[in-house]
Amino acid sequence: MTVTAAETVRAIRAAPAGPRVGAFFDLDGTLVHGHTAGAVYRDRIRRGDIGPGELARVLLAMIDGGVLGGDPQAIGRAGFAALRGRTVAELSGLAERLFAERIAGTIRPEARDLVRAHLRQGHTVAVASSATRLQIEPVARDLGIPHLVCTELEQRDGVLTGRSTTGLLWGERKARAVRGFARATGIDLRKSFGYANGLEDLAFLGSVGRPYPSNPDPVLRHAAEEHAWPVLTLREPRSPGLWAGLGTLSALAGVNAALTAGVVYGRLTGDRQGGINVGIGLSADLGLALAGVRLNVTGAENLDKVRPAVFVANHQSTLDAVVLGALLRHDFTAVAKREARFDPRMAVISAFLDPAWIDRSDRASARHTLDRALDRIRAGTSILVLPEGTRMPTPALGRFKKGAFHLALQAGVPIVPIVLRNTGELAWRRSLIVHPGTVDVAVLDPVPTGDWTVRDLDDRIATLRDRFAGTLANWPAEVAA
Structure with a gap:
């Protein structure tokens, strides 16, 4: 039986x-597409930070332990030794x-979405992976996962010894x-969830009462059928393709043509x-249409409820500028960091909007820029x-x-908050x-600032940021459903 993410979220809520x-997530191939170790080795090769001898040892260990059915621990030992x-x-800096x-x-x-659903239920959520803590921590922190069951590296005074205290998990x-972690934390594994994609995790999945082979390899898929486990299919991150590339080029041409038409109309x-x-x-309308992007807006009435206003939005993508242009449409400009002034993707829009460019490295200049923006609001x-x-880099704020x-x-x-969910x-x-x-998109109710003071500004900002985080975690359409 194949199940979708939406069906699994409903099962979590029930x-x-x-x-x-407990909710235990494998890392490589489950939470992320591909293998985090591969990114590490590609980066080291690119920087010339790995010699042919080390690379040969690691590759031989991977072939022996991962392909030929030899000792998987040999992969770990080769990798650990290389970190001595x-x-x-x-x-940690490299991992970040x-x-x-x-x-x-x-x-x-x-x-x-699955992680968020488990956290809402108050479940004990953990990444359970053969990867090391250093590999996992940035992903876990971004997803809000508090616990790690992982391969631990031995260190002395902050220096790695080239060995592991756990062996490769x-x-x-x-x-x-995983069973040991469950005993230590009082988790009932019979009621717990497990997510993994490879046959090597058959024993792990069999340890929980609610296993979900996720985008499984063919052998694990066959095993799942034999055990009558639901097979979870998760949508992959998008990868560049011909049609997306052509749509992007068309959108850029359309944006420039429309801006030119605006200039001509003004003259x-x-x-x-x-x-x-x-x-x-x-x-904005033409650029989104040519790129094949549609907007699903909740709270659109708040966009023109009170003007002038300060609109604030979260920022994930260059696409944000076009989306926000389609939403705000008239009588606005922007405050942007000075470095974006030299981004060729923003050149035409920037010339058109005449943003207030703020130099964050120069306090006096930044103050002057904000004073000019204040005059424009007035x-x-x-x-x-x-x-x-x-x-x-992710939807995390x-x-x-x-x-x-x-x-x-x-x-x-x-202040009018605009929450962008998935640009x-x-x-x-x-x-x-x-x-x-x-x-x-969710446009939240305007926030009056008449009773704000400089003294309580930090608390006001924290409250508003919490509204953004709460909206992302409990999206209006999902709550209504």
Whole structure:
């Protein structure tokens, strides 16, 4: 029997709540598409940080243990030995960089939904993997998973010894570790969930009462049929294709043509702002249509309820700019970091909107820029700010900077929160390609700032960020359903 992520989420919601129910997720091939170790080795090869001898030993161990049915622990021993003398701090930094650059974009979107559903139920959620803590921690933190059952590396004074304190948690060894974790934390495995994709996890899946082979390899799929386990199919992260590339090129051409039409309209009518408004709305609509992107907006009435206003949105993708243009449409500009001024993808839109470019490295300059933005608000122009300050590699929220909230406080205008759910899925942070699909948007009720003070600003910002996080975790359409 094959089940979807939506059906599995319903099963999770129907399961007993509380920490005695466990939810154990394999990492490679389950939470993420592909193998995190592969990203590490590709990066080391690219930087010339791995010699031919080490690479040959690791490859031979992988072939023997993973393909020829030899000792899987040999893979671990070869990998552990290669790390001898490296510091934990150094490898933690490498793991964070690789997560942002390569691994974040491989997290399966529907796996995120499953994790969120278990956390809502108060289940004890853990990553159970043969990968090391250093590999797993960035992914687990992003997904909000608090527990790790994983291969642990031996260290002395922050330096790796080239050995493991657990051995490689592969096959039965991983299953024993999960059972041990369950005993230590009071989890009832008979009521617990397990997710994995490879035959090596047959013993692990057999340890829980509710196993879900997830995008399984052919051998595990056959075993699942024999055990009458539901086979879970998770949607893969999007990868560039010909049609997406052509759609992106068409969208760029359409945006530029529409902006040009707006300029022409403004000159013919003598109404520059009217031309800008025409160009913004037309270019955003045309760009999204040609890229095959549709908008599913909740709370659209809040976009024009109060103007001028400071609109704040979370930031996952270059696609955000076009989506937000389609939403706001008229009489607005933006505050953006100075570095984005030199992004060729933003050049035409930036020239059209005339954003307030803020130099975060120069406090006096940043203050002057915000003062100019304040003057524009008082003249009737709304301001769009992305308070995270940079594109986030995943839907997880970054820290909110204060600039947008100072503006709203000083101008005495409301803040209108715009929550973007999945622009990063259609156009990942580092991708130049936009994939067709539907972007979910929630425009929340305007937040009055008349009674705000500088003293309570931090608390106000934290409360608003919590609203963003709560909306992402409990999306309006899902709550209504």
